[in-house]
Structures are given as C-alpha cells and as structure tokens.
Amino acid sequence: MSLYPRHAEAMALEAVTDTRVVIINGARQTGKSTLAERIVHDIPGSRELYLDEAPVRAAARRDPTGFVRHDGLLFIDEVQRVPDLLLSIKYEVDHDLRPGKYLLTGSARLLGLHDLPDALPGRSETIELWPLSQGEIDSAADGFVDAVFQFGTDLEMPRCSLRRADYLERAMRGGYPEAVRRPTMRRRTHFFASYTNDLIMKDVRQISDIERPSDMRRLLRMLAARMGGLAVIESIGRDIGLPRGTLKRYLDLLELVFMIRLIPGWSSNLTTRAVAASKLLIVDSGLGAHLTGFTPARASDITAPAGPLLENFALGEIARQLTWSDEPVELYHYRDRDGVEVDGVLERASGEIIGVEVKAAETVRADDFRGLHYLARRLGDRFVAGFVLYAGAESLPFGDRMRALPLAALWQASS
Numbered sequence: 001m002s003l004y005p006r007h008a009e010a011m012a013l014e015a016v017t018d019t020r021v022v023i024i025n026g027a028r029q030t031g032k033s034t035l036a037e038r039i040v041h042d043i044p045g046s047r048e049l050y051l052d053e054a055p056v057r058a059a060a061r062r063d064p065t066g067f068v069r070h071d072g073l074l075f076i077d078e079v080q081r082v083p084d085l086l087l088s089i090k091y092e093v094d095h096d097l098r099p100g101k102y103l104l105t106g107s108a109r110l111l112g113l114h115d116l117p118d119a120l121p122g123r124s125e126t127i128e129l130w131p132l133s134q135g136e137i138d139s140a141a142d143g144f145v146d147a148v149f150q151f152g153t154d155l156e157m158p159r160c161s162l163r164r165a166d167y168l169e170r171a172m173r174g175g176y177p178e179a180v181r182r183p184t185m186r187r188r189t190h191f192f193a194s195y196t197n198d199l200i201m202k203d204v205r206q207i208s209d210i211e212r213p214s215d216m217r218r219l220l221r222m223l224a225a226r227m228g229g230l231a232v233i234e235s236i237g238r239d240i241g242l243p244r245g246t247l248k249r250y251l252d253l254l255e256l257v258f259m260i261r262l263i264p265g266w267s268s269n270l271t272t273r274a275v276a277a278s279k280l281l282i283v284d285s286g287l288g289a290h291l292t293g294f295t296p297a298r299a300s301d302i303t304a305p306a307g308p309l310l311e312n313f314a315l316g317e318i319a320r321q322l323t324w325s326d327e328p329v330e331l332y333h334y335r336d337r338d339g340v341e342v343d344g345v346l347e348r349a350s351g352e353i354i355g356v357e358v359k360a361a362e363t364v365r366a367d368d369f370r371g372l373h374y375l376a377r378r379l380g381d382r383f384v385a386g387f388v389l390y391a392g393a394e395s396l397p398f399g400d401r402m403r404a405l406p407l408a409a410l411w412q413a414s415s
Helices: 007-015 032-041 054-062 084-095 134-138 144-154 164-173 177-181 185-207 213-225 233-240 244-256 285-292 307-321 366-382
Strands: 021-026 047-050 074-077 102-106 124-129 260-263 279-282 329-335 341-348 353-358 383-390 402-406
Touching: 007 021, 007 032, 007 124, 021 032, 032 047, 032 074, 032 102, 047 054, 054 084, 084 102, 144 307, 144 341, 144 383, 164 185, 164 285, 164 307, 177 185, 185 213, 185 244, 185 285, 213 233, 213 244, 213 279, 213 285, 233 244, 244 260, 260 307, 260 329, 279 285, 279 307, 285 307, 307 329, 307 341, 307 353, 341 366, 353 366, 366 383, 366 402
Parallel strands: 021 102, 021 124, 047 074, 074 102, 353 383, 383 402
Antiparallel strands: 260 279, 329 341, 341 353
C-alpha cells in the first residue's frame, strides 16, 4: 500500500520536541492513525494504544490514571472514545513538564465536544489533518499561500498541460487516501457511499443523538448542492423543512466531524455593505461530487455546472495550506448587497490582503477581475494582489496587481 507524504508529519515531529500533548485531529479516513504510527516508530520508547479495540477501551474506562502513565511518548488513538482520559492526562502533564509525553488522535474537533473535560488548554498543540492535498498526491510544493504573499503578481508559473477535464477529474477523486488509491470512479463511488453511512451512523451518533438519520442524509445532499454558496440558515431550513434549532445543531455536528467548513464573510470599515453570511465548503470535493451525482459523464458535457465544484476544490486546497503555511493567514470570502463577490480573501495577520477568484473556463476575461478590482480600490496598499485561477494554460498579467494563473498553481507554486 502506497503511503503519501504528509506536510503534517514534519509539524508533528517538531511539536513533540517542545509540547507536552500533541493532538492530530481530522476526519475519518484521512490517515491520522497512519501518520501517528510513523511518528512513534521514529521515537524510541514510545507506546501505542488503540481505543477502537474493546479490551483497550475497557481498560481505559476502568483505570484512566494508570492507563495514561508511561515514561516515554504515549500514542492514544481515537481518544474521544474515553473522555475521562483527558483529565488524567491533564494531571500527568501538570506534574511532569517534559515535552513529548502524549500523541493523541481524534475524529472530531476535540475542543468542541461538550462532554469532554476542559481539554488541556495551554498544554497541547492541535495539528489538523485534512484529506490529501494535490501536492501530497503529486509530491509537489503546495506553496501557493506563502508564494502569493511573497511574490504578489511577480509570481509566474510555467505553461500548464492540465485542462478543465483534468481538474474536474481531480475534484471528483477528492483526497481521502482510500478513494485516491481506488483505480476507477465506480470503485470510488462505493467508498463514498460507505463513508457517508459510517459518518452518520457512527461518528455523528457518537457525539449526539439524532432523531432521524434520514434528515441528516437529506441535509448532506442539500449542502453539497449548495457548495460554494452562502450558508443561510433560514433558506436551508425552509427548503429541507427542519426547525432552525435542529438545523443549527446538525450543521454544527457536520462541522465537528469535518464534513463541512464554513468560510466566514470578510468586511472592513471600508466595505460596509458586506454580507456577513458564511460560505459553505464541503471538506472533500470528491465526496461533494458524489453527493450531488456529478459523474464523469456529466463532467464531459461542457454545459455541465462545474463552477461550484471547482471553486470548492480550489478553496479546499487553500484551506489545507493554511494548516502549514509559514505565516498565520485566515481565509474569508467577500460578497456585498450590490452583488460584488470575491471567492477567497486571504488576510495575513499584519493586515495585507490577497484576493482569489476561481473560474471553470479555459479562458479568462477582464470582467473576471471585477470583484478583485473593487477590493483593490477600497483597500489601497493593503491589497497585495488579485488572482484569477482558471482551467487554462498560461500565466497572464491583467493590469496593476492582477494576474491570471492556471489552477495547478495551487500545488505547483513554491515560496
């Protein structure tokens, strides 16, 4: 079985040298356990414990204090299955300040689970593991976020051989390692169907009682159909027929298990007409394509609505890179009541802004930069550059601080 190199591995190895508790957190089937095993195998004296095994889980519940006592690095897989372990770990690291004591994995956002004790604030570092990025699959740089802030529109890419059909194939494949390894779309479809069922019947139900799993399935399909759009609670609730409170709880659960991500709206005092609603991102574009019935046959039709899928795919690649970029950068979107939109707004901690538009076409037009020009005029020097990522071949200048790049720049660009 091929193992893909993960950017998170170097981050975790560095973290265990100076942090008492390192948490690898992410969706089911993203390779958390595999990554943790590679780390502990490199560190002598480490021990591994898997809470998916019933005898191990029973021992943890019977004596959590004794369970977590170990002189070296202790790896506990799926730690959220026995929440009491975190209090015992907290006691241990409060009385032994040595770094590299615990490596934990979990399939839900540990700090968001209401039934977990106070979850080690100030004692831990969390590394978020997404499905594979295109750079991890291709062994490419994955440096777009750092490169655009470093070079601005001086960033140029070589002529790209990928076209719309190639990008759609990548988007439909997604990034779950098991799906990437499967040789055909038919086999991946079986994986996605099983994954969705396991997510609802196991992960979601482990966190919260849901009265009707069928409602969650319908909601998932509806959210996938709206990927790239605004997550307006009232509109979604009206279409699916769920009370606002139930819908909000279901959305929180889907974000907690890494199925969706809500990209907040961006605004400043200079753009007061901005809409505050978040944009909806399906964490894995392959799963999103499966839920919407987007097939290779549909992808071959030039009239097929590929824009939302490719936008979701591109923003997902950017969101992955934010977990390993050199500087703290936040991802937003921009939309205002006048209809001006920018798909992605990257804001560095120092205040500089990069704007990103995603287009499914193999040609790019001046009008594709409309939203980017709007932000540039209002932000002045804070606006570093605007990029239109498209399915064509060339890197092209489009005036002051504006450039078109092939979508592959997301994983081929390097700082």
